[in-house]
Amino acid sequence: MRGIIHTALIAGVALTLAGCGIADSRSPLPEFLRAKASDPPPLEAPPDVKQLVREKLDSVFVAQSNPQQVQVSPPHHDLRGLGWTACVKAELTNAVGKPLGVETYRITINNGVILDRSRAEAEDTCANESYQPI
Numbered sequence: 001m002r003g004i005i006h007t008a009l010i011a012g013v014a015l016t017l018a019g020c021g022i023a024d025s026r027s028p029l030p031e032f033l034r035a036k037a038s039d040p041p042p043l044e045a046p047p048d049v050k051q052l053v054r055e056k057l058d059s060v061f062v063a064q065s066n067p068q069q070v071q072v073s074p075p076h077h078d079l080r081g082l083g084w085t086a087c088v089k090a091e092l093t094n095a096v097g098k099p100l101g102v103e104t105y106r107i108t109i110n111n112g113v114i115l116d117r118s119r120a121e122a123e124d125t126c127a128n129e130s131y132q133p134i
Contacts (some may be wrong), residue, residue, distance in 0.1 A: 046075045047109045049086045054134045059114040065092040073129035083110030087126035
């Protein structure tokens with residue numbers, strides 16, 4: 001009986017250690033013992049920013065701001081993710097109809113959807129972009 005228990009314990013330990021046989025790609029083990037790193041997911045195709053902003057203008061500007069002369073920049077791959085960024089600018093008015101002037105926003109696009117928008121800041125590249133009207 002003692003031999004059966006001993007054999008079962010050895011088999012259990014062997015199976016447990018078999019799961020540790022392949023180390024991850026960042027392990028200090030030699031290359032041939034490491035698991036291969038997975039390929040990064042492919043980039044999505046650049047979005048049609050003109051069409052997207054034209055169809056979803058309310059995702060970028062508040063309707064009461066009455067955006068006029070809306071222009072967009074070409075999309076650029078977002079370095080912090082898999083999506084795209086672009087700049088959008090337009091002549092806006094305030095709630096009582098007084099002109100605010102030209103305001104510029106940076107939008108984040110992923111899977112053909114505008115996920116985020118924020119006012120362009122000095123460190124953004126929006127000032128150096130070329131724009132096309134929508």
